[in-house]
Amino acid sequence: MRNPGDGLILALLLIPTLLAAIFGWPGSATAGQWLGYMGRLAGVAGLAAMFIAAIVSVRLPGVDRYFGGLTRLWKQHHYLGLAALLLLLIHPVLMALSRVPFGLPAMQEVLWPASGDWVMWAGWVALIAMMVFLAPSFQFFGRPDYQRWKGIHFLAGLALLLGLLHTLPLTRSMPPAVSNSVWGILGGAALLIFLWRAGPARRIMRKPYEVTRVRQLADRIVEIHLNPIKGKRLQFEPGQFIYFTPRDESLSAGRNEEHPYTLSSAPQDEGLKIAVKDLGDASHALQSLRAQTEASVDGPYGLFFPPHLRHRKQLWIGGGIGITPFVSAAEFLRSGGNEATERWGDSVLINCANDPSRAYYADSLKEAADSARALTLIPHYFAEQGPLNKDFVLAHCPDAGERQWFVCGPPALVRISRDIARELGVPASAFHSEEFDFL
Secondary structure: OHHHHHHHHHHHHHHHHHHHHHHHHOOOHHHHHHHHHHHHHHHHHHHHHHHHHHHHOOOOOHHHHHOOOOOHHHHHHHHHHHHHHHHHHHHHHHHHOOOHOOOOHHHHHHOOOOOOOHHHHHHHHHHHHHHHHHOOOOOOOOOHHHHHHHHHOOOHHHHHHHHHHHHHHHOOOHHHHHHHHHHHHHHHHHHHHHHOOOOHHHHHEEEEEEEEEEEEEEEOOOEEEEEEOOOOOOOOOOEEEEEEEEEEOOOOOOOOOOEEEOOOOOOOOEEEEEEEOOOOOOHHHHOOOOOEEEEEEEEEEEEOOHEEEEEOEEEEEEEHHHHHHHHHHHHHHHHOHHHHHHHHEEEEEEEEEEHHHHOOOOHHHHHHHOOOOEEEEEEEEEEHHHOOOHHHHHHHOOOOOEEEEEEEHHHHHHHHHHHHHHOOOOOOOHHHEEEEOOO
């Protein structure tokens, strides 16, 4: 497994499922009994996946690195949620089919329980709540508003609680003592983490910062400079990101809303820098953010440049606002001297832009490349040279197929880079990309 956290997730998912499979084994049974067995297994696995999805949403700085970074951890959270929904949709269908030999009234007891059967209704309401809060995550009705999506997600707490109320009284797959232990641990941990995320986490994890400067980096892009109001400066590594919450009361949108932004400053810098592109209401409002206003910072998160790979030869491909993690790494190499250079392998950066006017941080990257012997900068302009292709990559980086690839930028650039890497025989384990989607 790629990361220690993967084994933990797998164990938490398999243990209750295997216990239910062993203790609930029907032996020589009828078709209806086998359907009931499979239905209960689907319910156990689905409920476990739902609880684990809640557990991995804890979002504590440093914890995410054991799962390959927060973006990868959120992907696992996303897939666990989808698996939970599918399994819990299958669960009542199989349970109803298992009642076919007993007639339609018996099936109806599952699909439409009696009004006083609160245990069964708890399961149905939990399933409906799941469908409501997961639908936006999978964009069933188009891309949702970010803040509305976060608000709807609080229905997860209701689904978790009702899932427990449905499961504990109906324990048939495991002995009561085993069932109470399994669901007490998983369900209790999931509910505690949900309550932590809904309340104290926001107050405890957010650190007060001051906006010291807002610089126009390019058209529709500003660079925001931040300094801590009290306490030590944030310790982070190149390629990591923070959640930024502005407090400027003059903002037309986005005030007190948190959004993720990659740090473009070097770890040695006293303050923090983030670049914000005008892509929506909140980011548009940040274009007019005022200096000397307060903000909050939560982080750092992410693991774009894994420590065990930094000494290897690397190919960096950045485009648009996705150039920011490479700016941080380049500044680290430039300012860190020989020690920083020795800790990183030889790196080639292809800075992709439509034209020179859209090549963000071009000057600072050139200065860093001129100063750091381990960094080579290659500009690529779509308007002049067309889309990035294999020939261009090999012309400027002949050993690209032997390097670790790090790509950050628009989805089209990530797709093109991945296709080129495949053509060159780069293994999937050597291709690393960063994307922010509902973080």
